[in-house]
Amino acid sequence: MTFPLSGVRVQLSRRSTLIALLSATLAGGALSGALAHAAEDWPSKAIKVIVPYTPGGATDTVTRTVMDKLSTRLGQNIIIENKPGANSTLGAAQAAKADPDGYTFLAMLPAYVINTHLYKLAYSPSQLVPVVHMADLPLFLFVAKDLPVNSMKELVEYGRKNPDKLTYASSGTGSSAHLTGADFALQAKLKMTHVAYKGSAPILTDLLSGRVSMVFDPVLVPMQYVKQDKLKVVAFTGKKRWPDDPDVPTMEEVGFPGFVTGSWAGLLAPAGTPKPIIDRMAKEISEIVHEPDVTKKFTDAGFLPAGGTPAEFAELMRSDSERYAKIIKEAQITVN
Structure with missing residues (x-):
């Protein structure tokens, strides 16, 4: 008597499974249909x-x-x-x-x-x-006016002669400016200290005053101060030179092959x-x-x-x- 009962249970179990699968399929189809309909009417x-x-x-x-x-x-x-x-x-x-x-x-x-x-x-x-x-949004490497360098070559030489004196700013740990600076330090074999800020304004204030050495930053605001002789710029991270500032060499041109970021x-x-x-x-x-x-x-x-x-x-x-x-x-x- 147990075998037929067991068989009944197996059949019921299989039937329940089939019903569950069918319900899931219908629900999935309904969801797909709803999304397809939504896409047709969008937005x-x-x-x-x-x-x-x-x-x-x-x-x-x-x-x-x-x-x-x-x-x-x-x-x-x-x-x-x-x-x-x-x-x-x-x-x-x-x-x-x-x-x-x-x-x-x-x-x-x-x-x-x-x-x-x-x-x-x-x-x-x-x-x-x-x-x-x-x-x-390509970046320029801006340096403080009082830093005794005027080119990438001079910057690297200064950094190697004065380890731990160079600092670089960013808008926070893990920002693209931070990792670009860290990558530059690795490739140039420089010891530099990262200084994290909570925005662009305090970075610019400290860069202008010389409290921080450099920053990889977009062109818009800092370049105005370069043209006022209050900052210096030594390189550009784009593949080609920036059209409005063609005198600034790319990182690749100043000795960092593949540094396009x-x-x-x-x-x-x-x-x-x-x-x-x-x-x-x-x-x-x-x-x-x-x-x-x-x-x-x-x-x-x-x-x-x-x-x-x-x-x-x-x-x-x-x-x-x-x-x-x-x-x-x-x-x-x-x-x-």
Whole structure:
């Protein structure tokens, strides 16, 4: 008698399993159908773009310039929400946990890939996916006026003769300026002290007064002081010389082959956001950044327009992650 009963249990168990699988399949199909329908009607309401930095910074400037144009193209309001804090991880965590319905995006700098090597995050990088690379932000190496150097050669010679006297500033541990400075110290075989600040303004104040030796920084503000003979500039991290300052040599030209780096601004979305929405965002933004008036705004502020596909942006993030991980390891960078 036990065998038939056992058989009944097996049959019931199999039947329950089949029902569960069928229910899951139907639910998954319903979800896929809902997302597909949402993508067809998108956008039907305002879109939110989280900027994990304070207003007026590089990411904020790029994002607002692009989203102003995109709002007109899409026929919907785009709301910029500044969510600074914890080296951009607060804003990233908020975006990672948002519904993947095409109405929340995250604007980000290289800190996004750097943070994975330095911090215990409140989100997983797999919760966000790349959308588009909006702009590049190459850096210049500015030095204090009173530092007795006028070229990269003189800077390296001075640093080797005066170990531990050189300091370099950045807007915080793990920022692209920090890791660029650390990479320079490694390649030049210099002992330099990193000084972390909480913003660009105090960096400039201390650089002008000579309390810090140098900084890798965008062109916009410091170059004004170079032209007033209050700062000096010795190199540029771009592949080619900056058009408005052609006398400044690239890092490669002054003896650092392959030293082409800088910051960038890109857009990400919660994982699961419908592909047609991501593809349309990438297409629209890639066209916007190359519109003449946008390109002029970018270059005036020290940016270079980028654009491209989600896959191309994903590759940039991957290669940067590998490069920064190597610098962090070799320079033994940690956070408290």
